Amino acid sequence: MAGHLVLVGLMGAGKTSVGERCAHMLGRGFVDTDDLVEATAHLSVAEIFDTLGEAQFRQLERAAVADVAASPEPLVIACGGGVVLDPDNRRALRNAGVVIWLQASPAELGERVAHQEARDGAARPLLRDGAVGTLERLALVRAPAYEAAAHEVVDTAGRSIDAVTDAVLAAYRALDAERA
Numbered sequence: 001m002a003g004h005l006v007l008v009g010l011m012g013a014g015k016t017s018v019g020e021r022c023a024h025m026l027g028r029g030f031v032d033t034d035d036l037v038e039a040t041a042h043l044s045v046a047e048i049f050d051t052l053g054e055a056q057f058r059q060l061e062r063a064a065v066a067d068v069a070a071s072p073e074p075l076v077i078a079c080g081g082g083v084v085l086d087p088d089n090r091r092a093l094r095n096a097g098v099v100i101w102l103q104a105s106p107a108e109l110g111e112r113v114a115h116q117e118a119r120d121g122a123a124r125p126l127l128r129d130g131a132v133g134t135l136e137r138l139a140l141v142r143a144p145a146y147e148a149a150a151h152e153v154v155d156t157a158g159r160s161i162d163a164v165t166d167a168v169l170a171a172y173r174a175l176d177a178e179r180a
């Protein structure tokens with residue numbers, strides 16, 4: 001049976017936009033782990049960080065990942081940027097599907113995040129102290145976790161959302177066929 005298509009990567013990598021398009025192309029449901037956490041807590045991600053703290057956010061996130069990975073229906077899953085830090089999350093996602101790491105330079109991620117925040121308001125508590133500097137640090141610190149989580153890397157540098165979607169779907173189809 002087909003496995004989930006799981007997207008991981010830093011904030012601004014395009015997991016949600018690309019994930020939504022992949023879900024549309026595959027005729028599948030789309031789930032974003034941040035949305036699940038927000039629905040469970042009845043609070044936004046920023047409010048959870050501010051009122052309950054990051055540790056509590058990570059716990060809610062772990063429960064959301066376990067739930068969605070266990071779905072019998074194959075889904076497209078966009079993971080919050082920090083999901084890969086937890087070894088149980090990595091294991092659950094790798095076992096339940098194909099994990100693809102959307103990569104981009106910190107400068108490019110910073111531009112996308114700034115663009116999104118200008119449109120939707122500031123939603124990323126970890127980037128309040130300066131996006132590009134933080135993204136550079138997170139890129140270094142988290143690279144081993146993304147590597148350990150992912151079956152495949154897709155470089156998003158200078159590519160449109162449609163081009164990235166095509167590359168992700170091609171990688172997913174090839175790897176999901178191998179899993180079967």
Ligand code: S3P
Nearest residue numbers: 010011034045080081082124125
């Ligand atoms: C986080 C990424 C965010 C969200 C939270 C923490 C992270 O998700 O889960 O703000 O630790 O990288 P996106 O990657 O979808 O922005």
